[in-house]
Amino acid sequence: MNIFKLGIKNVTAKPLSTGLSLLLLSLGVALISLMLHVDRHLKEQMSSNIRGIDMVVGAKGSPLQLILSAVFQVDVPTGNIKLSEANSLLRNRLIDYGIPLSYGDSYESFRIVGTDERYPENYAMQLAKGSLWSQSMEVAIGAAVAEKTGLNLGDKFQGAHGLSEGGHVHEGQDYIVKGIFEPSGSVVDQLILTNLQSVWDIHESHAHDEEENHEESQKLKGEHEEHAADSADHTQKNDDHNHDEEGHGHEQEEGVEQDYEEDREITALLVKFKNPLGLVQLPRMVNENTNMQAALPNYELNKLFSLMGIAVTTMNIVAMIVILVSGISVFISLYLSLRDRTYEMALLRTYGASRGQLLGMIFQEGLVVSISGFVLGIALSRIGLVAVSLLLKSEYHYDFLGGGLIWQEGILMLITLLIGFFAALIPAITVYKIDISKSLSDA
Amino acid sequence: MLNTQSVSFEYNQSNSFEFPDIELSEGSNLLILGESGVGKTTLLHLIGGLLKPKTGKISIGETAITALKGKELDRFRGANVGMVFQRPHFIQSLSLAENLQMIQFLAGKNQDLHRIKVVLDRLGLISKLKENPRNLSQGEQQRAAIALAVINKPRLILADEPTAALDDKNCFRVVELLKNLTKRSGSSLIIITHDQRLKSEFANSINLTRTESLIH
Numbered sequence: 283m284n285i286f287k288l289g290i291k292n293v294t295a296k297p298l299s300t301g302l303s304l305l306l307l308s309l310g311v312a313l314i315s316l317m318l319h320v321d322r323h324l325k326e327q328m329s330s331n332i333r334g335i336d337m338v339v340g341a342k343g344s345p346l347q348l349i350l351s352a353v354f355q356v357d358v359p360t361g362n363i364k365l366s367e368a369n370s371l372l373r374n375r376l377i378d379y380g381i382p383l384s385y386g387d388s389y390e391s392f393r394i395v396g397t398d399e400r401y402p403e404n405y406a407m408q409l410a411k412g413s414l415w416s417q418s419m420e421v422a423i424g425a426a427v428a429e430k431t432g433l434n435l436g437d438k439f440q441g442a443h444g445l446s447e448g449g450h451v452h453e454g455q456d457y458i459v460k461g462i463f464e465p466s467g468s469v470v471d472q473l474i475l476t477n478l479q480s481v482w483d484i485h486e487s488h489a490h491d492e493e494e495n496h497e498e499s500q501k502l503k504g505e506h507e508e509h510a511a512d513s514a515d516h517t518q519k520n521d522d523h524n525h526d527e528e529g530h531g532h533e534q535e536e537g538v539e540q541d542y543e544e545d546r547e548i549t550a551l552l553v554k555f556k557n558p559l560g561l562v563q564l565p566r567m568v569n570e571n572t573n574m575q576a577a578l579p580n581y582e583l584n585k586l587f588s589l590m591g592i593a594v595t596t597m598n599i600v601a602m603i604v605i606l607v608s609g610i611s612v613f614i615s616l617y618l619s620l621r622d623r624t625y626e627m628a629l630l631r632t633y634g635a636s637r638g639q640l641l642g643m644i645f646q647e648g649l650v651v652s653i654s655g656f657v658l659g660i661a662l663s664r665i666g667l668v669a670v671s672l673l674l675k676s677e678y679h680y681d682f683l684g685g686g687l688i689w690q691e692g693i694l695m696l697i698t699l700l701i702g703f704f705a706a707l708i709p710a711i712t713v714y715k716i717d718i719s720k721s722l723s724d725a
Numbered sequence: 726m727l728n729t730q731s732v733s734f735e736y737n738q739s740n741s742f743e744f745p746d747i748e749l750s751e752g753s754n755l756l757i758l759g760e761s762g763v764g765k766t767t768l769l770h771l772i773g774g775l776l777k778p779k780t781g782k783i784s785i786g787e788t789a790i791t792a793l794k795g796k797e798l799d800r801f802r803g804a805n806v807g808m809v810f811q812r813p814h815f816i817q818s819l820s821l822a823e824n825l826q827m828i829q830f831l832a833g834k835n836q837d838l839h840r841i842k843v844v845l846d847r848l849g850l851i852s853k854l855k856e857n858p859r860n861l862s863q864g865e866q867q868r869a870a871i872a873l874a875v876i877n878k879p880r881l882i883l884a885d886e887p888t889a890a891l892d893d894k895n896c897f898r899v900v901e902l903l904k905n906l907t908k909r910s911g912s913s914l915i916i917i918t919h920d921q922r923l924k925s926e927f928a929n930s931i932n933l934t935r936t937e938s939l940i941h
Contacts, residue, residue, distance in 0.1 A: 295818030635803070636800070
């Protein structure tokens with residue numbers, strides 16, 4: 283038995299008041315810690331998903347919605363844009379490249395996105411098995427998709443119209459899995475990637491169901507990809523070159539192709555600028571001169587974060603108040619028990635305890651409560667994090683991993699320790715000043 | 726062993742005490758009788774080092790406790806003085822055995838469970854070892870308080886009205902136990918009381934009155 287053990291015993295001997303203090307403190311800590319983690323996860327996840335994307339071009343509508351749907355694949359798209367319009371935009375000399383996206387179908391609520399190989403490249407995706415698609419209706423799937431649906435190489439499945447389960451199933455048109463990506467933590471983990479042609483085929487097969495047309499549009503697409511990959515003026519040059527080389531006879535053929543392009547639609551275009559000047563000129567140009575809308579992921583994200591920030595700050599204030607109340611509860615509990623224990627303190631002093639030892643004991647009682655409250659709160663927040671993660675995973679296919687301590691939690695610990703310290707301060711001073719003789723006589 | 730010389734104490738100008746000199750040899754007993762308000766408890770607290778006298782000197786053994794301060798005084802008191810109070814009090818969150826261990830710890834002694842068992846056995850409390858003192862009967866509590874006082878074998882045991890709240894049967898039992906246990910642990914015993922029942926139990930007694938202080 284010693285002073286330290288006595289301090290612990292004093293805390294555990296009052297389960298109700300200690301329990302109340304602990305409950306309040308751990309709730310406050312858990313709330314703040316949970317907010318910190320959710321906030322951090324969301325920001326990290328979102329910021330990592332906009333890498334390599336300077337601008338998103340899509341149909342007119344809410345810019346935030348466009349970003350959410352095209353970059354994060356969580357919202358519904360704003361609509362479709364003409365491939366021809368998108369391609370003419372790509373000829374701008376300020377644009378490095380543009381990745382077309384075409385989506386709207388899903389399989390078991392995982393989105394099927396038509397794009398080209400630069401899309402997985404942008405997220406540095408590595409293939410775990412198989413290869414990328416080489417022709418229409420071939421897909422490469424993200425790690426989370428493979429895990430959840432159990433799809434493997436060579437498996438066939440049918441997409442459903444719409445982004446949630448229960449949409450009209452495109453019967454008779456099977457996708458076949460050609461590749462599975464390694465997990466990357468990016469949005470691609472949750473996607474089924476295919477080429478643009480697949481998406482067009484599914485939705486326009488009734489209109490263009492001749493094999494020949496398929497081949498032609500395939501060729502066309504390949505050409506466009508090249509164009510997009512090259513620099514804008516290069517593309518321009520190529521086009522000029524084509525015009526010069528080809529005679530009238532060819533022009534008619536090209537006209538047919540142009541018709542195809544006129545009909546083709548994509549959902550969004552992820553654009554990378556060649557130089558920062560693009561940021562200044564292009565969004566305005568797109569928004570004012572075309573039927574399309576340009577949105578800047580960075581700008582929209584910052585807007586979103588500042589909105590989130592208000593909610594997070596509010597939650598944090600509420601949680602801080604809860605922590606403060608718990609501090610008051612610790613104080614009241616210590617102070618009231620001290621009034622009962624004045625005689626006990628005098629007894630301890632009589633039997634040789636020094637002022638300092640008792641002072642330390644009272645601080646220890648406050649700190650034991652605040653430290654265990656903190657630990658309990660962190661444990662609670664991890665449980666909450668798992669819950670949030672499960673929720674987000676089923677709702678948005680977002681993974682929430684890593685529950686390690688973050689530096690803000692260090693500050694949180696410091697705050698709870700201070701609360702424990704200050705809650706114990708007045709009781710400790712009271713004990714320090716105790717008049718043994720008087721306390722013993724009064725009892 | 727205990728030696729007090731011209732000790733006086735003053736709460737305030739209208740409430741001051743002067744005490745007769747006390748000389749107590751090793752292992753002997755002393756009963757100090759007096760009515761309420763003559764400063765009995767004050768004297769006891771002065772001897773125990775809980776109060777500082779205004780004048781005079783108090784020595785326990787070779788140590789002048791009036792010269793000790795703070796931590797040293799606390800440590801000395803813990804090791805050399807045991808106290809029994811009118812109403813027994815304990816550390817509420819600890820069991821009886823833990824209370825005794827705590828007191829051993831505070832005095833800087835080894836925590837000796839054997840010694841605790843021996844003492845509790847002598848007091849008939851061995852079955853209450855793990856009991857919370859709150860749950861003991863009043864007689865048991867007063868005996869347990871004796872256990873606290875003697876556990877460290879202090880040189881001096883001070884008892885403040887130890888029998889005031891007890892009936893005759895318990896009163897004599899407690900006094901017997903006090904005398905018995907202090908003897909066994911080689912301590913000296915001072916009991917202050919207004920309880921005239923105890924007069925016959927002690928050969929050595931002094932009466933405390935306030936006349937001296939009233940003259941001044």
